[in-house]
Amino acid sequence: MEKSANYAFIDSQNLHLAIQGQGWNLDYKKFRVYLKEKHNVETAYIFIGYVPENATLYTSLQSFGFVVVFRPTLKNSEGVIKGNCDAELVLQAMIDFEKYKQAIIVSGDGDFHCLVKYLREQGKLKCVLVPDMRRYSILLNKAAEKHLAFMNNLRTKLEYKRLPHKKKRTS
Numbered sequence: 468m469e470k471s472a473n474y475a476f477i478d479s480q481n482l483h484l485a486i487q488g489q490g491w492n493l494d495y496k497k498f499r500v501y502l503k504e505k506h507n508v509e510t511a512y513i514f515i516g517y518v519p520e521n522a523t524l525y526t527s528l529q530s531f532g533f534v535v536v537f538r539p540t541l542k543n544s545e546g547v548i549k550g551n552c553d554a555e556l557v558l559q560a561m562i563d564f565e566k567y568k569q570a571i572i573v574s575g576d577g578d579f580h581c582l583v584k585y586l587r588e589q590g591k592l593k594c595v596l597v598p599d600m601r602r603y604s605i606l607l608n609k610a611a612e613k614h615l616a617f618m619n620n621l622r623t624k625l626e627y628k629r630l631p632h633k634k635k636r637t638s
């Protein structure tokens with residue numbers, strides 16, 4: 468059977484912080500459509516630390532077509548919640564290796580350089596979609612070679628914009 472669809476593996480923490488660091492918020496619904504239309508992504512995994520208070524976010528992501536993969540979280544001594552999902556992303560990419568034509572890795576984290584290099588060597592890397600070209604690991608340059616793409620110029624297409632509330636008329 469010929470594989471024609473691609474899979475995306477998204478490091479949610481890296482994506483969120485990098486986009487936020489550029490001064491905008493990502494519209495995840497538009498992002499899912501972009502992945503489908505631009506990169507032929509059939510399955511889009513998003514790896515995220517589980518925080519019970521964010522249940523509405525997780526439900527929204529699933530309704531947009533993402534497969535949400537949770538990682539348990541812990542609070543460090545400063546009270547900061549940590550939920551690194553790198554191992555889960557790499558494992559899922561390898562579990563599904565035979566199911567997809569090519570992979571799109573969404574992250575600027577150098578911890579993925581070995582996965583990116585392996586996928587490229589196997590002809591399975593479509594691209595590494597880096598959220599911020601000004602802040603990403605140089606390790607990805609060599610691992611991805613010509614397969615790097617950046618999200619900096621996607622703001623107008625993928626920015627979340629709140630609809631203005633209509634003022635109620637008072638008499």
